[in-house]
Amino acid sequence: MSTGNTFLVLSAFLASGVEFVEALTIVLAAGLARGWRSSLAGLGVATLVLAVVVVALGPALTVIPLQGLRLVVGGLLLVFGLQWLRKAILRASGYKALHDEDAIFARELADAQGAAHLERAGVDWYGFTLSFKGVLLEGLEVVFIVLTFGSAQGSIPLAAAGAVAALVLVAGVGIAVRAPLARVPENSMKFAVGVMLTTFGIFWSVEGAGADWPGSDAALLGVLGFVALLSFVFVRLLRRERLEAVPA
Amino acid sequence: MSRLRSFGHFWWDFVIGDDWLVAVLVAAAIGATAMLAAAGVAAWWLLPLAVLFILWLSLRRAIRSA
Numbered sequence: 001m002s003t004g005n006t007f008l009v010l011s012a013f014l015a016s017g018v019e020f021v022e023a024l025t026i027v028l029a030a031g032l033a034r035g036w037r038s039s040l041a042g043l044g045v046a047t048l049v050l051a052v053v054v055v056a057l058g059p060a061l062t063v064i065p066l067q068g069l070r071l072v073v074g075g076l077l078l079v080f081g082l083q084w085l086r087k088a089i090l091r092a093s094g095y096k097a098l099h100d101e102d103a104i105f106a107r108e109l110a111d112a113q114g115a116a117h118l119e120r121a122g123v124d125w126y127g128f129t130l131s132f133k134g135v136l137l138e139g140l141e142v143v144f145i146v147l148t149f150g151s152a153q154g155s156i157p158l159a160a161a162g163a164v165a166a167l168v169l170v171a172g173v174g175i176a177v178r179a180p181l182a183r184v185p186e187n188s189m190k191f192a193v194g195v196m197l198t199t200f201g202i203f204w205s206v207e208g209a210g211a212d213w214p215g216s217d218a219a220l221l222g223v224l225g226f227v228a229l230l231s232f233v234f235v236r237l238l239r240r241e242r243l244e245a246v247p248a
Numbered sequence: 249m250s251r252l253r254s255f256g257h258f259w260w261d262f263v264i265g266d267d268w269l270v271a272v273l274v275a276a277a278i279g280a281t282a283m284l285a286a287a288g289v290a291a292w293w294l295l296p297l298a299v300l301f302i303l304w305l306s307l308r309r310a311i312r313s314a
Contacts, residue, residue: 071278076263078274082299083265086306095311140262202295205274209282211291219292226296234307 004217007224008153011196012162015145018189019138020170025105026134028178033112034127041123042131050139054147061151071208073152078201080144085194089231091187093238098187105179145197152204195231199224267309273302 031039061069090096108130115126146163150156202223206213213219264271277298284291 071282075274075278078278078295078299079265079271080263082270082274082303082306083267085303086267086270086310089303089307090310095314144262198299202299205278206281206292206295209278209291209295210285211281213292223296227299230300230303234304238307238311 002217003220004153005155005158007196007200007220008149008155008158009162011193011200012146012149012159013166014189014196015193016142016163017166017170018186018193019142020167021101021186022104023135023138024170024174025101026108026138027131028174029105029108029112030127030131030134033109034115034124034130037122038124038127039131042128042133043135045128046132046135046139049136050143053140053143057143057147058156061147062156064151066152066154067208067210069208070152070204073148074201074204074206074208076201077148077152077197078205081194081197081199081201084190085198085227085231088187088191088194089234089238092191092235094242095238099190101186149200152200191231195224195227199227202227267306269309270302270306273298273305277302 027039027043030042087096091098112126112130118125120128142163146159147156150159153159199220203213203220215222277295280298281291281294284294
């Protein structure tokens with residue numbers, strides 16, 4: 001497998017995994033507080049909507065000329081990736097609270113338990129919409145990543161394979177433990193995803209703009225190293241700055 | 249109309265996020281890369297350098313507004 005394709009599968013796996021962990025937390029909270037029937041119905045309907053989005057957009061993306069696609073997708077991924085990276089650096093340097101799946105689960109559970117009961121079409125409406133919205137919003141990020149990564153690299157199926165592997169893993173562990181996956185190193189994964197999104201964004205934007213990378217696809221490794229180094233240096237600088245600002 | 253607005257708001261928030269300046273500067277950097285490439289100058293180095301600057305600027309803005 002080429003460098004680009006290896007990164008493609010790995011990036012889709014990591015990015016999707018993070019989103020699936022977050023979706024699982026919401027589905028579990030809805031299921032435990034409002035009943036599994038409504039939670040699973042929300043999960044099922046959201047999955048159908050996501051499938052329609054993939055079927056509608058996937059083939060359309062494959063007919064766009066590759067250079068134009070890489071320019072647009074690269075630009076979008078770069079802006080999107082810099083968002084992830086900024087949040088990850090702020091978390092790692094202590095300027096932003098760490099993402100805590102246990103705390104999110106407790107909050108969602110308390111909200112769901114306190115909401116009024118309203119039944120529509122045989123399901124608890126609150127549980128259904130909570131699960132539906134959670135899966136749809138997290139799932140849209142997965143669809144966005146799989147379609148953009150896959151189309152720009154020329155292989156949507158490879159990106160989808162990475163996402164499906166993450167889904168199988170997260171769903172399997174979720175069914176086994178029936179608890180939020182708090183032990184997943186989610187903050188580190190989000191950092192890695194931010195680095196990878198930004199790396200792909202830079203790589204494809206440059207190609208889409210008509211410039212050539214020295215070393216062609218192998219330059220991806222150089223860009224990855226540059227973005228990772230840059231991020232770690234920024235974390236160190238900001239962490240030191242924050243500690244110096246705290247009065248002794 | 250409000251559904252259309254919330255749909256647009258969702259995508260704006262999803263892609264652009266809370267710092268619109270990042271999107272503007274990224275677009276400008278890609279445009280500059282395209283111009284250099286069209287002029288036959290090696291332009292691959294420009295975007296990584298721009299990212300260094302944009303990310304640092306965005307981090308400073310986020311810390312200031314916190």
